Amino acid sequence: MSNADNQGRKGAETTGHVWDGDLQEYNNPVPMWWTWAFYGTIIFALVYWLLYPAWPVGKGFTTGTFNDITFVNKKGEEVTTHWNTRALFLKDQQTGEQAVKQREYLDKISQSSYQEIMQDPDKMAFVNSMAKVLFADNCGPCHGKGANGVVGLYPNLRDDDWLWGGTIEEVERTIKHGRNGYMPSFAGVFPKEKLESVAAYVLSLSGIVGEDKAKIEEGKHIFQGEEGGCYYCHTDKGTGLKSQGAANLADKVWTIANVPAAATYEEKLAAVEKVIVEGVNREMPAWQGRLPEEQLKLLTVYIHQLGGGK
Ligand code: HEC
Ligand code: HEC
Structure with a gap:
C-alpha cells in the first residue's frame, strides 16, 4: 500500500516512515495537558x-x-x-494544639494541692493518661509496665499494701528521695531447728500452719525476744514498721519470700528461711532532680490511687 500523502487507514496522519513494505507509524502527539x-x-x-x-x-x-x-x-x-x-x-x-493543652494542664496541676487534684475528675483523667506513660518509661523497667512488680525484686504498687506507707505524703517522699529496704542477714545466727521455728511462726501469722504447733510457740519467743530481735523492725505482732520499710508479716502479702508460689508447707518454710538467712538489701532510686517537679506530682497522685489511695 502506498503512503505518499502520509495518510494511514481511516485517514489518520502517520509519520511517513514505512518498514517491511507496509508497516507504518501513526503520528499521535501526546495531548497538550x-x-x-x-x-x-x-x-x-x-x-x-x-x-x-x-x-x-x-x-x-x-x-x-x-x-x-x-x-x-x-x-x-x-x-x-x-x-x-x-x-x-x-x-x-x-x-502544637496537643502540646499547648498539655502545658495548660501541667500548669493547673502545679498550682493545685494534692486534694484539689484528686477531687477533680478532669484533672485526674489527665493525671492518669500522662502518668501512665511516665510510669512506663521511668518505672516500668523495674516495677513492670502495669506496676505489678516482681516478687523478691520489686514491690507491687497496685495493692494497698505499702512497705513505706501509702499516704500521699509518704508516697511523695518515697518517689522523691528513694528508699532502701534493709534487713540484716541472719546467716549463722540460729541453728537449723531455731531457724525453722522462726519461719514457722512467720507463716502462722498469715494463717499458714504446719503440724508441729510447738515449733510456732518456740519461733514466737525467738521473734519477740532478744535472740531474734525481729520485733525490733517488724513489731511484736509482726505487723511491720513503715518508718523502717519493714514488711507487715501478718497480712498474707509477700513481697520477698515467694510463699504463694511454694506448693508444700516445707517449701513455704524454705522460702521464708531463705529471706531470714540472706537478709534484704534493695534500693528504690531517688527521682528528685531526675524528673521535673510537676511530673513527680503526677506520679505521686497516680501511684497513690493505683494502690487504693490510703
Ligand atoms: C531500679 C529499679 C527501680 C526503679 C527504676 C523504680 N523503682 Fe520503685 N522501687 C524499687 C525497689 C527495689 C523498691 C523496694 C524498696 C524496698 O525494698 O523498700 C521500690 C519501691 C517503690 C515504692 C514503695 C512501695 C511501698 O510498698 O512502699 C514506690 C511507691 C515506688 N517504688 C515507686 C516508683 C516510681 C513512681 C518509679 C518511677 C519514677 C520507680 N519506683 C522506679 C525499684 C525501682
Ligand atoms: C533491721 C530491721 C529488720 C530486722 C531486725 C528484721 N527484719 Fe525482716 N524485714 C525488714 C525489712 C525492711 C523487710 C522488707 C524489705 C523490703 O521489702 O524491701 C523485711 C522483710 C522480711 C520478710 C519478707 C516478707 C515478705 O513480704 O516477703 C520476712 C519473712 C522477714 N523480714 C522476717 C524477719 C525475721 C524472722 C526476722 C528476725 C529473725 C527479721 N525479719 C528481722 C527488716 C528487718
Whole structure:
C-alpha cells in the first residue's frame, strides 16, 4: 500500500516512515495537558530544590532557603534551623494544639494541692493518661509496665499494701528521695531447728500452719525476744514498721519470700528461711532532680490511687 500523502487507514496522519513494505507509524502527539503537566513537574522540582533540603554536596547537602524553623531545644535555648522533619516535630511538640493543652494542664496541676487534684475528675483523667506513660518509661523497667512488680525484686504498687506507707505524703517522699529496704542477714545466727521455728511462726501469722504447733510457740519467743530481735523492725505482732520499710508479716502479702508460689508447707518454710538467712538489701532510686517537679506530682497522685489511695 502506498503512503505518499502520509495518510494511514481511516485517514489518520502517520509519520511517513514505512518498514517491511507496509508497516507504518501513526503520528499521535501526546495531548497538550500532558505536555504542560510534564513541564510543570520540572518547574516544581526546580522550586522544590531551591526551598527544601535536596542535593548532596560534598559532606553536606543543599538545605533550601526561606524555610527556617525556630524551636526551643532541651536546654531551653532557642534554635533556628533549616527545614527538616525533626525540627518540625520538635516545634510541633511545643506549639502544637496537643502540646499547648498539655502545658495548660501541667500548669493547673502545679498550682493545685494534692486534694484539689484528686477531687477533680478532669484533672485526674489527665493525671492518669500522662502518668501512665511516665510510669512506663521511668518505672516500668523495674516495677513492670502495669506496676505489678516482681516478687523478691520489686514491690507491687497496685495493692494497698505499702512497705513505706501509702499516704500521699509518704508516697511523695518515697518517689522523691528513694528508699532502701534493709534487713540484716541472719546467716549463722540460729541453728537449723531455731531457724525453722522462726519461719514457722512467720507463716502462722498469715494463717499458714504446719503440724508441729510447738515449733510456732518456740519461733514466737525467738521473734519477740532478744535472740531474734525481729520485733525490733517488724513489731511484736509482726505487723511491720513503715518508718523502717519493714514488711507487715501478718497480712498474707509477700513481697520477698515467694510463699504463694511454694506448693508444700516445707517449701513455704524454705522460702521464708531463705529471706531470714540472706537478709534484704534493695534500693528504690531517688527521682528528685531526675524528673521535673510537676511530673513527680503526677506520679505521686497516680501511684497513690493505683494502690487504693490510703
Ligand atoms: C531500679 C529499679 C527501680 C526503679 C527504676 C523504680 N523503682 Fe520503685 N522501687 C524499687 C525497689 C527495689 C523498691 C523496694 C524498696 C524496698 O525494698 O523498700 C521500690 C519501691 C517503690 C515504692 C514503695 C512501695 C511501698 O510498698 O512502699 C514506690 C511507691 C515506688 N517504688 C515507686 C516508683 C516510681 C513512681 C518509679 C518511677 C519514677 C520507680 N519506683 C522506679 C525499684 C525501682
Ligand atoms: C533491721 C530491721 C529488720 C530486722 C531486725 C528484721 N527484719 Fe525482716 N524485714 C525488714 C525489712 C525492711 C523487710 C522488707 C524489705 C523490703 O521489702 O524491701 C523485711 C522483710 C522480711 C520478710 C519478707 C516478707 C515478705 O513480704 O516477703 C520476712 C519473712 C522477714 N523480714 C522476717 C524477719 C525475721 C524472722 C526476722 C528476725 C529473725 C527479721 N525479719 C528481722 C527488716 C528487718
